[in-house]
Amino acid sequence: MPKISVSEVQGEVDYGKAAKEFGIDPMDAYLKKLPEAPAMYRRGLVFGQRDFQRIFDAIKNRQKFAVLTGVNPSGPLHLGNKLFIDQALYFQKCGAHVFIPISNDETYVFHKAESVEKATENAVNSVIPDLVALGFEPKLTKIFISTKTLRIYDLAVKISTKATFSTVKSIFGFTNDTNPGQIFYSIVQSAHILFPQLNGFAETVVPIGIDQDPYMRLVRDIADKLSMVKPSSTYHKFMPGLQGGKMSGSKPETCIYLTDTPEAARKKLMSAFSGGGASLAEHRKSGGNPDVDVAFQYLRFMFEQDDRKLAEIEQKFRSGEMTSGELKNYAAEKITDFLRSHQKEREKAKSKMEKFMIE
Incomplete structure (x- = not known):
């Protein structure tokens, strides 16, 4: 049985079953209608949505809307983080403020850090330069550090009266051993999501994995009580870790970081889980399974934008014509x-960070 929670994902996820259980609607109706949809949409990797019609x-109609995507600065950004960021970049091309x-x-x-200061230091020295380097427009992008943004705290205090401990306990599975900071963070996260509305953006979309849906259920309930607009959300499949399972920044063996040298990244990928046959002879005879092959999945998620080329690679690997190597x-x-x-852009980005930051 797979386990899905905000803190961990275990086992193979049945996305259709999970979406039905959480009340998430299919994304299918929009996949062919979105302008210049990126590969992750064309290939059904973004599979679900809540209230996406308003964003569409x-x-x-070229109306104002915002996209919000948060980053936990526990370590360097990795390819799994890039999946969220690529969606935000796409929506920005569609006119969104990020x-x-x-x-x-x-x-x-x-x-995930020994102190708030250490987390902030990693954000400033590593995470924010990476974000800027990925290509956001400074006039359409607002990056803010949670503890340094007074308006977030003010909003969180107001929000806190619109939820009960019973509600957050049932949504997040809190116990008597949960520290109060984790309980209050569920409210802070809601403040993050509603923050664009304080800046004049009624419509907001939040791209997330299905494990983060509890935050969306909570914030939509709170928005209703505050007479604010319920935020929309999209849900994407998990990009597999190097050895299968979910990619996690806190587990270096599962991911490729954006700070990895090209040589280190290549070495990691060459040791990644393969869907190839146990031997070359067996692979030539029976073919491989791209559905579980990590290298193929990385091409599918973000590194091969040409659908025909991807289909050709899939066919050759399944037939055994293309080897795992x-x-x-x-x-x-x-x-x-x-x-x-x-990484070249990242060095340039360090001098541009102030253009993106707000307090």
Whole structure:
């Protein structure tokens, strides 16, 4: 039985079943209608939504809307984080203003950093330069550090009267051993999500994994009580870790960081879980399984934008014509090319950060 919670994901996720259980609607109706939809939409990797019609209408009618995607600065950004960021970049191309809360408070209260200061230091020295380097427009982007943004605290205090401990306990599974910081962070997260409305953006979309849906259920309930607009959300499938399972920044063996050298990233990928046959002879005879092959999935999620090329690679790997080593080498070239380019931009980004920051 798979386990899905805000703190962990275990086992193979049945996305259709989970969406039905959580009351998440399919994304299918919008996949072919979105303008210049990126690969993750065309390929059904973004599978669910809540109230996306309002966002679709805003895009279609060129009306104001915002996209919010938060970052936990427990360590360097990794490819799984890039999945959220790529969606935010797409919506920005569609006219959205982007809000990015850096949740250094979450990092600390969930014991992912020894102090708030350490989490903040990592945000400033690593996370924010990476975000800026990925290509956001400064005039359409607002990055803020949670504990340094007074308006977030003010909003969180107001929100706190609109939820009960019984509600957050049932949604997040809190126990008597849960520290009060984690309990209050559920309210702070709601403040992050509603924050664009304080800046004049009624419509907000939040791209998330299905494990983060409890936050959306809570904030939508709170928004109702505050007579604010319920935020919309989209849900994407999990990008697999290097050895299968969910990619996690707190588990270095599962992910490729945006700070990894191209050589280190290649080495990690060449050791990643493969869907190839146990031997070359068996692979040539029976073919491979791209559905579980990490290198293929990385191409599918973000590193091969050409649908025809991806289909060709899939066919060759399934038939045994392409070996696991050849597939990994192809994916490694794509990933290392990205890292080389990104890391050059990252150095330039350090002098541009102030243009993106708000307090």
